[in-house]
Amino acid sequence: MLQKSEPQYLVPKYSLLELERLLGKLGQNTQRIEDSVLIGCSEQHDAWFALDIGLNHSSSINASLQKPEMETELRGSFMDLRKAFLQLNAKDVSLLSTAQALLRWHDAHQFCSRSGQPTKKNVAGSKRICPANNIIYYPQMAPVVITLVSDGPRCLLARQSSFPKGVYSALAGFCDIGESLEETVRREVAEEVGLEVERLQYSASQHWPFPNSSLMIACHATVKPGQTKIHVNLQELEAAAWFSHEEVATALRRNDSYTLQQNITPPLRLPPKFAIAHQLIKEWVENPACPSLPA
Numbered sequence: 001m002l003q004k005s006e007p008q009y010l011v012p013k014y015s016l017l018e019l020e021r022l023l024g025k026l027g028q029n030t031q032r033i034e035d036s037v038l039i040g041c042s043e044q045h046d047a048w049f050a051l052d053i054g055l056n057h058s059s060s061i062n063a064s065l066q067k068p069e070m071e072t073e074l075r076g077s078f079m080d081l082r083k084a085f086l087q088l089n090a091k092d093v094s095l096l097s098t099a100q101a102l103l104r105w106h107d108a109h110q111f112c113s114r115s116g117q118p119t120k121k122n123v124a125g126s127k128r129i130c131p132a133n134n135i136i137y138y139p140q141m142a143p144v145v146i147t148l149v150s151d152g153p154r155c156l157l158a159r160q161s162s163f164p165k166g167v168y169s170a171l172a173g174f175c176d177i178g179e180s181l182e183e184t185v186r187r188e189v190a191e192e193v194g195l196e197v198e199r200l201q202y203s204a205s206q207h208w209p210f211p212n213s214s215l216m217i218a219c220h221a222t223v224k225p226g227q228t229k230i231h232v233n234l235q236e237l238e239a240a241a242w243f244s245h246e247e248v249a250t251a252l253r254r255n256d257s258y259t260l261q262q263n264i265t266p267p268l269r270l271p272p273k274f275a276i277a278h279q280l281i282k283e284w285v286e287n288p289a290c291p292s293l294p295a
């Protein structure tokens with residue numbers, strides 16, 4: 001749910017009093033405030049909590065609550081989370097991403113997997129405890145490596161059929177149990193495009209709420225100049241190709257509005273700014289030789 005506040009969109013933020021009033025108006029029990037989870041604090045050190053007042057929430061008191069009513073009451077509209085990210089500043093993207101992931105984790109961990117008894121959230125929402133056996137459950141993230149492979153003058157980008165039209169990104173893959181990040185990078189690059197990674201350098205990381213909660217670990221990698229023939233794994237990818245520095249730099253410069261005109265084959269499109277893949281590609285465009293990589 002985002003609220004339009006010209007010229008941008010905002011995540012709805014309320015004080016405790018305002019929230020109590022709002023829940024009352026929506027016919028919800030104010031007890032629900034106890035389901036809130038701590039997601040951060042303002043620069044003035046005011047604590048920020050997130051609460052799911054979604055229509056299909058299991059503990060929704062008033063099941064007949066309609067989406068349009070809620071949109072009118074909150075003066076906003078519901079939208080897809082990825083689309084919402086395109087409208088928000090970096091701070092709100094981070095808050096919304098944490099809120100979504102943490103609230104979803106709580107919703108999916110209502111019961112102890114050992115005793116089958118209901119688990120109980122602590123006040124901050126940083127864990128759940130089973131009162132029957134004192135097992136503590138902590139929110140989990142799945143580590144994922146994302147790697148921009150380069151052979152020097154070109155970088156390798158790939159797309160999955162689920163990506164929007166024309167969008168290519170860096171190679172990504174979940175870490176398997178027991179693997180180091182380096183091993184995951186080498187395995188994923190070999191599995192998806194049949195290339196052997198020569199050198200590897202960590203760049204940055206990002207929390208990513210899709211599909212559940214991942215920690216994206218971004219790296220630059222190089223392959224030997226003579227060993228660049230791609231074998232695309234069509235079970236994982238729709239396509240993969242080498243792109244020149246000029247092609248990628250042009251795609252980065254293009255105003256990426258993501259609104260496609262019909263009947264026009266889109267040129268190379270890159271992931272949106274909020275995705276770490278975008279940062280990784282931008283870094284390579286600004287410094288294609290990656291001189292900081294050890295020789």
Ligand SMILES: NC(=O)C1=CN([C@@H]2O[C@H](COP(=O)(O)OP(=O)(O)OC[C@H]3O[C@@H](n4cnc5c(N)ncnc54)[C@H](O)[C@@H]3O)[C@@H](O)[C@H]2O)C=CC1
Pocket residue numbers: 142144146169170171172173174206208210211214216236271275276277278
């Ligand atoms: N923030 C960013 O810039 C980007 C984020 N991503 C994210 O990276 C993730 C991984 O990329 P893929 O190429 O899809 O991974 P992948 O190459 O490992 O293949 C996905 C498959 O891995 C399996 N898998 C193993 N462990 C899993 C787990 N913990 N959760 C879900 N599936 C698991 C499933 O069968 C799934 O279909 C995606 O969820 C995507 O949202 C991908 C590209 C850019």
Ligand SMILES: [Mg+2]
Pocket residue numbers: 171172173192236
């Ligand atoms: Mg992959």
